[in-house]
Amino acid sequence: MKALPGDPVLNLIGERASPETIENIRKEIGADKGLAAQYMGYLGLLLRGNLGRSYYTNRDVLTDITLKFPNTLGLALAAMFIAVPAGILLGFMAAKRRGFIDKLIDTITISGLSVPVFWSAIIIMLIFSLKLRLFPPSGTGDIRFLILPAFVLSIPALASLARVTKTVIKDILTLPYIATAKAKGLSSLRVDIIHVFKNAIIPIVTIIGLDFGSYLNGAVVTETIFGWDGIGRFTMEGIIKRDYPVIMGCIIAGTVIFVIINLITDVIYHYLDPRIRLHGEEK
Amino acid sequence: MVKKNKSSLRLKLSLFVIILFFAVSILSPLLPIHDPYRIDLESLKKPPDIQHPFGTDNKGRDMFARVVHGGKISIGVAIIAAFVSGMIGFIVGVTSGYFGGRFDAVMMSIVDFVLSFPSLLFAVAISVILPPGIYTVMIALSAVGWTSFARLIRSHVLTIKTMPFIDAAKAIGCGRLRILLLHIAPLCIPISLVMMGIKLGGFILTEATLSFLGLGAQPPVPTWGSMISANRAYVLAAPWMVIFPGLAISITAFCFNMAGESLKTRYEFDKNSRV
Numbered sequence: 390m391k392a393l394p395g396d397p398v399l400n401l402i403g404e405r406a407s408p409e410t411i412e413n414i415r416k417e418i419g420a421d422k423g424l425a426a427q428y429m430g431y432l433g434l435l436l437r438g439n440l441g442r443s444y445y446t447n448r449d450v451l452t453d454i455t456l457k458f459p460n461t462l463g464l465a466l467a468a469m470f471i472a473v474p475a476g477i478l479l480g481f482m483a484a485k486r487r488g489f490i491d492k493l494i495d496t497i498t499i500s501g502l503s504v505p506v507f508w509s510a511i512i513i514m515l516i517f518s519l520k521l522r523l524f525p526p527s528g529t530g531d532i533r534f535l536i537l538p539a540f541v542l543s544i545p546a547l548a549s550l551a552r553v554t555k556t557v558i559k560d561i562l563t564l565p566y567i568a569t570a571k572a573k574g575l576s577s578l579r580v581d582i583i584h585v586f587k588n589a590i591i592p593i594v595t596i597i598g599l600d601f602g603s604y605l606n607g608a609v610v611t612e613t614i615f616g617w618d619g620i621g622r623f624t625m626e627g628i629i630k631r632d633y634p635v636i637m638g639c640i641i642a643g644t645v646i647f648v649i650i651n652l653i654t655d656v657i658y659h660y661l662d663p664r665i666r667l668h669g670e671e672k
Numbered sequence: 673m674v675k676k677n678k679s680s681l682r683l684k685l686s687l688f689v690i691i692l693f694f695a696v697s698i699l700s701p702l703l704p705i706h707d708p709y710r711i712d713l714e715s716l717k718k719p720p721d722i723q724h725p726f727g728t729d730n731k732g733r734d735m736f737a738r739v740v741h742g743g744k745i746s747i748g749v750a751i752i753a754a755f756v757s758g759m760i761g762f763i764v765g766v767t768s769g770y771f772g773g774r775f776d777a778v779m780m781s782i783v784d785f786v787l788s789f790p791s792l793l794f795a796v797a798i799s800v801i802l803p804p805g806i807y808t809v810m811i812a813l814s815a816v817g818w819t820s821f822a823r824l825i826r827s828h829v830l831t832i833k834t835m836p837f838i839d840a841a842k843a844i845g846c847g848r849l850r851i852l853l854l855h856i857a858p859l860c861i862p863i864s865l866v867m868m869g870i871k872l873g874g875f876i877l878t879e880a881t882l883s884f885l886g887l888g889a890q891p892p893v894p895t896w897g898s899m900i901s902a903n904r905a906y907v908l909a910a911p912w913m914v915i916f917p918g919l920a921i922s923i924t925a926f927c928f929n930m931a932g933e934s935l936k937t938r939y940e941f942d943k944n945s946r947v
Contacts, residue, residue: 499926503929504921505881507884507900515907515914603790625885628800644788644789647789
């Protein structure tokens, strides 16, 4: 980290500061020590469950992250709340209908995966906040502040979920037991819900969990643009100010969250699929 | 393995647009368009007209020229990064699939390690360590991107390894290295190339995001991502400064994704291996 351009000390106090001041601050943040010593120092802190202090605000990074985490979680959950039902529905429709609707949904989902989040965020903000004045353009607060960023964040997740759902359901529809169920004279709604959907839900849940990383990715950009006070914006501010404890802390926190979500998904997966459960119990 | 289907029109159309975009941006110095660096204080933030089809930015620079020139870096970086990722993934995948054992275990745990980070955060972490610039973006993209290639090619090698012709090669006394280089590796080249095509759309987007975050090529060099980031503040007064670079990214990524999608169906990628 020391190798990078831009000196945090110079950023902090400006270029006209006296050499003594610079030296003092360097000592305070430990930048006067060697690279190896800095690294070992950081590892030591980490082992004690401490992420260090921000160079700028001198606040404890871990405290800040715990304060901002609920905001990011709220945003991610709101985005999932949009993406999950809409994505599954779109995928389901694309799998059931042939021809025009299928192609249309394909085009929509591929577009959803192709439009960069930072651009759609700016454009949506321009239209809905600056032109139509329906929502506040930025800030953290009640649901009015939440809707636009959650919507932007949900776009790529929605698109990838729809694509996976489509593939999974298409596969299931070709299986013999669906034909059997139809032959038994079950209504098509019943077949869809009990036979198709119940079997599709397992891979879909896995994808929702695995895609949680994409919410974290998207949050960096979305939170910055909409001024949402979460971990994503915190990371971005750290990058701009070269505030290394903050950057490192956010990356570590993001990774830990990502791993925990994957773990939770694995556990849910285990409960949803009786085959996996039985297999485990036999052992 | 190859299955013809009707998606080839989509493939051709997307490829046409991609090649058109890339050719125009590479040839941009030769084309009769404005200089993307020329500052013209007489025409600041002009809306699109015949002289400036995409308008001008806050320094009076022609947006059309900047978008066209920006494509060079944005598409070029993505292609190089995809190629480098493919090469690294190819070498790792082929060797660890063929040798197996402890080497395989170590390599696959490295892959799992990289994949356990949210990809953008990992790329950001790398870009922050290195000085910002296009090489940094390439390194960051490749450092994340090689993993999916390695996984795919490894599983491909595992299938090839069990085929009778490998036994035949062993029987006539081919050495391990010879089998690896002459019998297995060449069979993995097509799948790697297809995979590069599939991943390019993602590379374009990540490149744009890193540029947007200010970790890519530095001003005044135009890239699509950095233009949007720099022009963001003027979005209300001069929306064209943001709309056109974004459209360029979206259309390019869309065509790459469309082409990738056609390739996927054409070469029947295993649906269960998330690529």
